[in-house]
Structures are given as C-alpha cells and as structure tokens.
Amino acid sequence: MIGLLESLARPLLRMLDPEDAHRLAVQALKFPPFVKLVADDPRLAVRAFGLNFPNPVGMAAGFDKNGEVPDALLKLGFGFVEVGTVTPLPQSGNPRPRIFRLDRDEGVINRLGFNSEGAAAVLRRLAARANEGGIVGVNIGANKESADRIADYVRSIETFAPVVSYFSVNISSPNTPGLRELQQAKMLDQLLARVMDARTRMSREAGTTPLLIKIAPDLTLGELDDIVGAARRHHVDGMIIGNTTVVRPTALRDQATAREAGGLSGRPLFALATRMLAETYVRVEGAFPLIGVGGIDSGETAVAKIKAGACLIELYSALVFHGLRLVATIKAELSDALRREGHASIDELVGTDAAAMTAERWPV
Numbered sequence: 001m002i003g004l005l006e007s008l009a010r011p012l013l014r015m016l017d018p019e020d021a022h023r024l025a026v027q028a029l030k031f032p033p034f035v036k037l038v039a040d041d042p043r044l045a046v047r048a049f050g051l052n053f054p055n056p057v058g059m060a061a062g063f064d065k066n067g068e069v070p071d072a073l074l075k076l077g078f079g080f081v082e083v084g085t086v087t088p089l090p091q092s093g094n095p096r097p098r099i100f101r102l103d104r105d106e107g108v109i110n111r112l113g114f115n116s117e118g119a120a121a122v123l124r125r126l127a128a129r130a131n132e133g134g135i136v137g138v139n140i141g142a143n144k145e146s147a148d149r150i151a152d153y154v155r156s157i158e159t160f161a162p163v164v165s166y167f168s169v170n171i172s173s174p175n176t177p178g179l180r181e182l183q184q185a186k187m188l189d190q191l192l193a194r195v196m197d198a199r200t201r202m203s204r205e206a207g208t209t210p211l212l213i214k215i216a217p218d219l220t221l222g223e224l225d226d227i228v229g230a231a232r233r234h235h236v237d238g239m240i241i242g243n244t245t246v247v248r249p250t251a252l253r254d255q256a257t258a259r260e261a262g263g264l265s266g267r268p269l270f271a272l273a274t275r276m277l278a279e280t281y282v283r284v285e286g287a288f289p290l291i292g293v294g295g296i297d298s299g300e301t302a303v304a305k306i307k308a309g310a311c312l313i314e315l316y317s318a319l320v321f322h323g324l325r326l327v328a329t330i331k332a333e334l335s336d337a338l339r340r341e342g343h344a345s346i347d348e349l350v351g352t353d354a355a356a357m358t359a360e361r362w363p364v
C-alpha cells in the first residue's frame with residue numbers, strides 16, 4: 001500500500017521545489033494509510049545508552065524538525081526518530097530557495113539555517129505523545145542571534161528532558177555561522193561541562209536522558225582526537241557521525257547545483273562520513289556507542305556503516321530518491337546479511353572493519 005501510494009506520488013513530488021515537496025510529505029504523514037505493523041526480526045534489536053531499539057534504522061534530524069509526525073514515522077518502520085533541530089526561540093532560517101536536489105548524484109544540498117518553530121511549540125507536540133512509547137530523540141541547536149549559544153543548549157535540555165528518549169547536541173550544522181566552532185577543544189569543553197550538568201540536574205525529575213553529540217564529517221583527525229577526548233572525559237553517552245559536508249567531491253555530476261552553498265548529504269557523502277565514523281570508532285575504544293549517518297541508501301551501505309563502527313544508523317536524503325519503502329528494504333537486507341554471515345545480532349558486526357578502513361586511502 002505504501003509502495004503503491006509512493007510510486008504514484010513520487011514523480012509528482014519530484015516536480016515540486018524540494019522544500020514544498022518536503023512540506024507535502026510531512027503533511028501527508030499526518031494522515032498515514034493504515035499499515036499493519038510487522039514485528040521486526042529480533043536479530044535487528046539493539047540495546048544502546050540504556051534504550052531498547054526494535055531495529056537500528058533511525059530517521060535522521062532535519063526531516064521532522066518540529067516534531068509533527070514522529071509516531072507516523074515509527075509506524076512506518078523506523079526503529080527511532082530524531083526530531084529537530086529545534087532552537088529555543090522560533091526562527092525562520094535562511095531565504096528560499098535553500099534546498100537543492102542533485103538528481104544525478106542522488107545528493108542534496110541544504111542551507112536551511114535552523115528554521116524552527118521553537119522549543120515551546122515542539123514541546124507541546126512531544127509532551128502530547130510522551131506516553132505513546134517508541135524512541136523519539138530531540139536534536140537541539142542554538143538560535144542564530146543568541147548571545148550565549150551554550151545557554152541555548154542548556155535551556156533545551158531543561159525543556160525537553162521529561163519528554164524525549166535522548167538528546168542529540170548539534171554542533172555541526174554548517175548553516176549557522178560560527179556554530180561549528182563549538183567543536184573546538186576549549187569551547188567543546190565548556191559546552192560539555194554545562195550540558196552534562198544540566199542533564200544531571202534534570203535527572204532528578206526526568207531520569208537520566210542519554211546525551212549524544214553530533215559532529216561534522218569535515219574535521220581534521222587532530223580535531224577528532226580532541227573531540228573524542230572531551231566526549232570521553234565528560235562521559236557523554238554517544239556520538240553521531242555525522243552531519244552534512246561543506247566539501248564537494250570532485251566526481252559530482254551535477255556540477256552546477258554543486259556550487260550552491262550549504263551542506264551536502266546523500267550518496268556523495270557516504271565515503272567521507274563512513275571513514276570519519278571508522279576513525280571515531282577506533283578512538284572511542286568502546287567507551288560509548290556511535291550512530292552512523294551519511295549516504296545510507298541500501299542494505300549494503302547500512303552494513304558498511306555498522307562494520308565501520310555504528311550500532312545504530314540514520315538516514316534522510318536517500319528517502320528523497322527511493323521513498324519511505326527503503327526503510328523496509330534496508331531492514332530486510334540487514335536481516336539477510338546477518339543470516340548469511342552467521343551472526344545472531346547487529347552487535348556482532350559493529351566495528352569489525354573499522355581498523356582496516358582507517359588504513360585505506362583518504363576518500364576524495
């Protein structure tokens with residue numbers, strides 16, 4: 001049923017401006033067709049940061065920025081949903097057009113700049129569904145005009161702790177000038193001290209909400225050493241690798257669109273993001289789990305992410321080109337891969353190729 005609706009709708013959606021198509025997709029999910037929930041293969045279950053994920057395939061941040069449709073996405077088969085990025089105050093983001101499809105590369109460039117309805121509106125929605133079950137995290141960011149950006153993250157932790165499954169602290173969007181400087185050693189140390197303190201304070205009333213940091217794929221390995229060092233010192237619960245890239249691989253075919261400013265995602269991001277994931281995995285030494293994001297568009301690329309070090313994965317851009325049925329396809333192919341390779345669980349695959357990957361030539 002989903003497949004049929006999608007085959008009819010997708011050519012139409014592709015004729016629209018990407019942002020209008022996205023808006024329409026979110027609206028459509030508010031009236032999801034009746035789907036019979038099929039239980040996930042038990043081998044796909046993952047336990048991480050104290051949470052039990054029915055399967056490892058999550059919706060990445062940016063699709064449901066305002067928490068409008070997390071339950072529809074869970075119903076469609078995602079193992080978890082990351083709502084956001086949410087900023088404390090509402091803001092409109094950059095002028096349109098600000099999302100571009102690179103059709104021939106199956107890539108997307110966006111420079112949305114944290115368009116957000118703001119924390120109060122998103123809190124209302126997440127509070128209303130808080131007893132529904134399912135793993136719904138929130139990705140938090142800072143307002144563009146904020147005088148104290150770290151205070152924005154603290155405020156959002158205080159706001160959302162009672163209603164979310166985990167926090168993703170987004171310090172890697174390329175579209176808010178200066179935001180990525182929070183990844184630098186001194187700033188990151190201050191940020192992590194304050195957000196972890198807020199998380200601990202909130203744990204009295206909300207329980208301990210896992211806190212992850214989401215980093216950029218565009219870091220030197222020296223910067224990555226510092227980030228992993230700080231994350232381990234401050235005992236964060238995990239890392240998400242990673243956000244979109246400002247790099248433009250030379251092999252891009254849609255060269256004209258590639259000149260648009262913003263963060264590139266989708267297939268052209270896969271090699272870089274997967275390499276950074278492997279580099280992170282070998283530095284983390286099992287201290288906490290990793291979520292792998294960037295260019296996943298098949299069972300094969302999902303397995304590669306897991307072998308590079310991710311116990312959970314997220315995707316967004318590939319859904320633009322392959323539709324929501326990709327989620328079911330990836331889960332089926334993951335199950336097949338486990339069966340074929342004789343594994344009882346995802347855990348057994350995590351990081352098995354990481355060390356070898358770090359010895360390969362740097363992807364360009």
Ligand SMILES: Cc1cc2nc3c(=O)[nH]c(=O)nc-3n(C[C@H](O)[C@H](O)[C@H](O)COP(=O)(O)O)c2cc1C
Pocket residue numbers: 060061062063065084085099108110112114139170173214242243244265266267269293294295296314315316317318
């Ligand atoms: C249109 C669009 C909007 C996005 N917005 C956000 C966002 O608000 N916060 C965030 O952390 N990442 C955002 N992302 C990045 C995704 O969460 C993800 O990290 C990145 O796209 C790589 O995954 P993919 O190749 O599967 O798309 C956005 C991506 C796209 C394409």
